[in-house]
Amino acid sequence: MQTKNFSTMHKSYKHYINWQIANLGVILLKSKKEGWKVLIKPDVLIKTRRKTLSLTINQEGELIVRAPEKMPINEVYNFLIKKEKWIKQKQGHIINILKANEKILNYEQVLFLGKLYSVVRVKGIKKVSLEGGFLCIPASVKPEKVQKTLKNWLNLLAEDIILDRLDYFAELMALDFDSVKIVASKAKWGSCDADNNLSFNFKMVMLTPKLIDYIIIHELAHILQFNHSKQFWDVVKSIIPNYKKQRELLQGSNFLLRLFTGKP
Numbered sequence: 001m002q003t004k005n006f007s008t009m010h011k012s013y014k015h016y017i018n019w020q021i022a023n024l025g026v027i028l029l030k031s032k033k034e035g036w037k038v039l040i041k042p043d044v045l046i047k048t049r050r051k052t053l054s055l056t057i058n059q060e061g062e063l064i065v066r067a068p069e070k071m072p073i074n075e076v077y078n079f080l081i082k083k084e085k086w087i088k089q090k091q092g093h094i095i096n097i098l099k100a101n102e103k104i105l106n107y108e109q110v111l112f113l114g115k116l117y118s119v120v121r122v123k124g125i126k127k128v129s130l131e132g133g134f135l136c137i138p139a140s141v142k143p144e145k146v147q148k149t150l151k152n153w154l155n156l157l158a159e160d161i162i163l164d165r166l167d168y169f170a171e172l173m174a175l176d177f178d179s180v181k182i183v184a185s186k187a188k189w190g191s192c193d194a195d196n197n198l199s200f201n202f203k204m205v206m207l208t209p210k211l212i213d214y215i216i217i218h219e220l221a222h223i224l225q226f227n228h229s230k231q232f233w234d235v236v237k238s239i240i241p242n243y244k245k246q247r248e249l250l251q252g253s254n255f256l257l258r259l260f261t262g263k264p
């Protein structure tokens with residue numbers, strides 16, 4: 001355990017009298033009133049050859065810190081303390097999204113083309129179907145197979161929906177792609193490689209039609225610009241003037257990527 005003189009602390013913590021880095025990288029702060037309290041706990045600390053520090057909050061709300069190999073640990077933690085507000089804000093935002101969408105994440109509700117359906121098991125039916133605000137699953141499907149059943153249902157619809165929109169926009173943008181695959185990914189909505197092979201995540205069909213279009217246009221635009229330069233965004237903008245809004249909405253939908261990964 002390391003104990004640091006308080007004089008090295010960021011000024012916004014001046015009411016604390018001491019701080020230390022405990023085991024597992026937990027930063028503890030001590031104030032006269034409250035005694036010791038936990039401040040920031042990086043979930044993963046990676047020492048790399050990079051020259052600068054970087055902080056990422058992943059989809060689980062975990063704090064991932066990448067630090068230069070030679071940077072003293074105290075310097076890393078001082079930086080974390082300076083960024084506490086940003087870290088807490090980001091983590092709070094992700095935790096709120098996860099809480100608000102708990103039923104979707106538990107497969108009690110499902111999104112299809114941006115609309116929310118409650119999952120119900122119905123006797124006397126043989127196929128999955130949409131009825132009103134419900135997604136009906138045959139009662140013969142065992143509870144532990146619900147996730148797999150929903151996945152298959154979405155997957156089947158995804159191909160038609162995505163390929164249809166892809167053809168439409170490829171023609172509109174006068175672009176040729178080499179191949180297209182519908183895939184299951186927990187990290188990406190879509191991709192385009194240097195040989196113009198496209199891939200799209202079947203989970204896209206949970207999103208609104210506008211967002212599906214945005215993802216397709218985004219990947220098609222990479223055929224012209226294999227980067228995220230201003231020129232790239234200009235191509236996207238020429239088709240979707242309000243692409244910034246869609247980009248933001250998509251970020252708020254990233255929690256859906258964690259669905260159908262096999263874990264119950």
Ligand SMILES: [Zn+2]
Nearest residue numbers: 218222227228
């Ligand atoms: Zn891109």
